[in-house]
Amino acid sequence: MSTRHVLLGLLASGPSHGYDLKRRHDEQFPEARPLAYGQVYTTLQRLVRDGLAEVDGTGSDGGPERTAYRATEEGTRELSRWAGEITPPAPFVTNEIFAKVVVSILSGGDPAAYLRAQRAAHMGRMRELTAVKSAAGAGLATVLSADYALNHLDADLRWMTTTEDRLTTLTAEVDAA
């Protein structure tokens, strides 16, 4: 998550000062970790340094003096470039289940037994999540988050099933390496 681009995005609707940006960020991304004030100000200073934002003016509105910032033309172009840029889909495969299977093969362990046990644990968790979302009175957010987790666990399971089927070949390849 690029804080500088998110702040640029918030500035797109008009000049804003740091406190206001922090408040709007936390409103727009309620499930995200709240932004620290310090991070907002540091990021704004960097945006100014890089020519992506500039000072719009200062005012106090009767309170402490605040500096308002606005996006520059270059900042607007940069925001547009970033928002349309494809996020690399899973650039690094660093899953613990995958790692355990490979290590197990390398060390002469029993990856098939591990996969069966892991599969049972996954199914157990899927049953729990299914019970949670099937419970009377489960709200939409609960159902959606359970669905999200269930689909990811299901993806793991599919990979584990395929891996079980491939294990013979896989073992031969690792042995040869």
Add this chain to the structure above:
Amino acid sequence: MSNRSKGSGPGEGRGGSPVDGTGTGSTAQPLLAARGLVKAHGRTPALRDVSVELRAGEILAVTGPSGSGKSTLLHCLAGIVRPDAGSVAYDGRRLEELPEKRLSELRRTDFGVVFQFGQLVPELTALDNVALPLMLAGTGRSLARERAGEWLERFGVRGQAKARPGEMSGGQAQRAALARALVTGPRVVFADEPTGALDSLAGEQVMAALAHTAREAGTAVLLVTHDARVAAYADREARLRDGTLTPLEVTA
């Protein structure tokens, strides 16, 4: 455990204690028990020495890839197909020892079946489809239709009572099929890929309805599926590969 009433309506218990749905409650004797089942289709083995149990009121998912023997196992357990070797005991009675007449009577009174699709009579309305098993068992037409209406209601498709299968969505037709499988108050429902022909959300809703209603009615379900998300509605899983139950096949 034989004081249940035929064609019991929704809400009528079956005399036993309600199932808590956690899969931890067990009875001493399984409702359905297969021992050493062997079955081949021609020269292709489908089941190789499979033993599995279904307890009263539990939902057991039989999972595995295509061709692993899931449906053959279901057919053997439901008494539709006779195994080449091994035995199936239902409530202490061995199915292979029953004459065909008794076996088909048992299937009518104690078992309900749901397949992937196509089990509803296309010429009949949803209501009459659900009333049919009751009428075949001797219930009068008006009582049968009343009960059928209650079961359609329970599966959320009372509004489709007058629709014929072709006029309903896949999910609605499958809900009607579930109502038909459960209307006679069976002790076991055999469901073979009941959500297999439905899209993701409709399948989910049908499975949720089946699990909820079966638990409420205390009906055991033998659920054959290749979909882990569907199997997650069950209390336990039995996993078949190449006609054999894999180790850790039953996960509590």
